[in-house]
Amino acid sequence: MHSGKRQGDARTAGVRSTAVSTSNERRLCPVPDIGRARRQPCPGRPRRPPTMARRTPSGPDPDRPNIGGRGQVVEEGMPSLEAAEITAGRLHLRPWRPYDADAVHRLCQDPQIQRWTRLPSPYEHAHAEDFATRQAPLSWVQGTGAPFAVVDATTEELLASVELMHITAQGEAEIGYWCAAHCRGQGVASQAVAAVCRWGFGTLGLSRIEWRAAVGNVASLRVARKTGFVLEGTLRQALVVGGGRRVDCWVGSRLPADPTPPGRPPHRSG
Numbered sequence: 009m010h011s012g013k014r015q016g017d018a019r020t021a022g023v024r025s026t027a028v029s030t031s032n033e034r035r036l037c038p039v040p041d042i043g044r045a046r047r048q049p050c051p052g053r054p055r056r057p058p059t060m061a062r063r064t065p066s067g068p069d070p071d072r073p074n075i076g077g078r079g080q081v082v083e084e085g086m087p088s089l090e091a092a093e094i095t096a097g098r099l100h101l102r103p104w105r106p107y108d109a110d111a112v113h114r115l116c117q118d119p120q121i122q123r124w125t126r127l128p129s130p131y132e133h134a135h136a137e138d139f140a141t142r143q144a145p146l147s148w149v150q151g152t153g154a155p156f157a158v159v160d161a162t163t164e165e166l167l168a169s170v171e172l173m174h175i176t177a178q179g180e181a182e183i184g185y186w187c188a189a190h191c192r193g194q195g196v197a198s199q200a201v202a203a204v205c206r207w208g209f210g211t212l213g214l215s216r217i218e219w220r221a222a223v224g225n226v227a228s229l230r231v232a233r234k235t236g237f238v239l240e241g242t243l244r245q246a247l248v249v250g251g252g253r254r255v256d257c258w259v260g261s262r263l264p265a266d267p268t269p270p271g272r273p274p275h276r277s278g
């Protein structure tokens with residue numbers, strides 16, 4: 009689930025290409041309680057009215073690979089997001105935990121994930137560890153992202169990653185995702201993406217969720233279409249995937265009023 013605009017898919021995969029300034033890291037507040045999903049001010053961080061929110065370019069983080077896309081920007085004064093959990097049929101979506109690092113590392117060795125997302129390649133264990141222990145919690149705290157681990161609700165096996173990222177004070181976000189190779193084609197990604205979109209529009213009050221994928225990533229396009237995204241066009245050389253390959257990308261979006269296309273239930277048991 010590394011994806012974004014920026015870093016779309018790559019970011020969700022467990023690694024963000026976004027660099028966060030150390031000055032912002034210093035303002036870290038404790039990871040919020042799980043269970044509720046509303047914005048709350050982060051103590052120690054001045055809260056700005058949305059109209060005054062501004063995006064401030066941050067300097068590169070030497071500890072974090074720049075996987076491409078646009079440079080990381082941090083929205084100053086964004087209230088923290090209270091980390092949430094979502095149950096969707098057989099799937100359970102929850103914030104990432106440090107112990108997920110091993111599974112993220114293992115699953116992200118998959119060639120398709122490395123080909124289509126902005127993951128670094130080779131994808132080292134340290135990348136997964138940094139994602140699970142630092143980047144993912146930081147997104148919630150900074151209010152700029154909502155990265156979910158998608159697990160089997162019964163066995164708790166890690167199946168996929170779905171993330172809302174680049175959340176702005178104006179109500180925009182981008183979605184990114186990946187699914188473990190052994191459980192593809194069962195509707196896991198579609199069901200998880202649909203659930204996160206519902207949560208993003210309903211709980212966060214987002215106005216627009218954007219989707220980006222490298223041209224040719226038909227599986228991702230299929231997921232986007234099944235979950236109500238409307239393809240808007242192609243951006244030239246706008247995405248860096250496969251560990252450094254700059255490519256054209258499809259861009260689409262979903263608005264709150266867009267219907268979810270009818271069809272079979274998104275999750276089929278394998």
Ligand SMILES: CC(C)(COP(=O)(O)OP(=O)(O)OC[C@H]1O[C@@H](n2cnc3c(N)ncnc32)[C@H](O)[C@@H]1OP(=O)(O)O)[C@@H](O)C(=O)NCCC(=O)NCCS
Nearest residue numbers: 017120124186187192193194195196197198221227228230
């Ligand atoms: C894209 C991805 C997340 C889809 O996960 P998934 O759980 O298999 O998705 P779903 O089962 O919900 O839906 C996949 C759909 O794509 C279809 N599909 C898969 N591969 C396809 C291909 N090569 N050509 C056309 N359709 C394809 C499946 O048949 C399915 O459609 P259906 O439900 O109508 O049968 C997964 O393939 C993946 O992790 N890919 C690598 C990482 C990636 O590309 N991430 C997205 C970056 S933008």
